[in-house]
Amino acid sequence: MRIPRIYDEQLQPTVGSNLTLSESGTNHVSKVLRLKIGDHIVLFDGKGHECQATLTQVGKTTCANIDQLITRQSESPLNIELLQVLSRGDRMDFTIQKAVELGIKRIVPLTSERCGVKLDAARAAKKIDSYQKIVISACEQCGRNVVPPVMPLQSLSSYLKTLKAERDESEAKAETESSADSATQRFINITLDPRAQHKLTDLPATGHYRLLIGPEGGFTETEVQESIEAGFVGVTLGPRILRTETTALVTLAILGAHFGDL
Numbered sequence: 001m002r003i004p005r006i007y008d009e010q011l012q013p014t015v016g017s018n019l020t021l022s023e024s025g026t027n028h029v030s031k032v033l034r035l036k037i038g039d040h041i042v043l044f045d046g047k048g049h050e051c052q053a054t055l056t057q058v059g060k061t062t063c064a065n066i067d068q069l070i071t072r073q074s075e076s077p078l079n080i081e082l083l084q085v086l087s088r089g090d091r092m093d094f095t096i097q098k099a100v101e102l103g104i105k106r107i108v109p110l111t112s113e114r115c116g117v118k119l120d121a122a123r124a125a126k127k128i129d130s131y132q133k134i135v136i137s138a139c140e141q142c143g144r145n146v147v148p149p150v151m152p153l154q155s156l157s158s159y160l161k162t163l164k165a166e167r168d169e170s171e172a173k174a175e176t177e178s179s180a181d182s183a184t185q186r187f188i189n190i191t192l193d194p195r196a197q198h199k200l201t202d203l204p205a206t207g208h209y210r211l212l213i214g215p216e217g218g219f220t221e222t223e224v225q226e227s228i229e230a231g232f233v234g235v236t237l238g239p240r241i242l243r244t245e246t247t248a249l250v251t252l253a254i255l256g257a258h259f260g261d262l
Helices: 023-032 091-101 121-142 156-174 179-185 221-229 244-259
Strands: 005-007 018-020 040-044 050-057 063-069 079-085 106-111 188-192 208-213 232-235
Touching: 005 023, 005 121, 040 063, 079 091, 079 244, 091 106, 091 121, 091 244, 106 121, 106 156, 156 221, 188 244, 208 244
Parallel strands: 005 040, 079 106, 079 208, 188 208, 188 232
Antiparallel strands: 018 063, 040 050, 050 063
């Protein structure tokens, strides 16, 4: 029987110690999983620490005794950031969940000119909080012990301008560094274009990739130009146009299979 995994950011793993689970951990154990005293759980803090524990108290306050520390590597060797323009309904939720399972390191939600989702500041903050909970749940399910962050919502134009400024500064610094040093720090910025000449498997194996995925309506010409100025290059997944939620996952799977550990 699979031992339930519980995220607890306050975890301080020491064998033999008895700890009190956080409010979210308590709710998950007592109300969602309905576990009992004596049941085994795995706790992780989202920063790489993980341990097996036995429940000693279940209720409004839930406690567990740490039996053993767990040392294992479940993180992808690739450092991939997903820059995803918001999609409608539960498509964004699905994309985030599966991206975590495929090893994404950071998620940057974006709005764009043709984005079908419009949010004010309050709703945007709630949405980001919801996305982070989806990430945590996906980590609990898939066995990851490092929780990828979901960044605050921002416009694509603003993000690309910031990225271009950082890129220009990085290139200026690289002039005084060796090519080997600068290559290890540089991300390859990619976006999908069915008209592109190169495939994902043609990319250099740097291990650092930023993946920009647009909305259902695609990017405007201005956004395309801004992405080029920010250093993004187009690659193709073939002659067919994929839905926005399909594109990210297929791309992550190909990168993981060709350059990573899939």
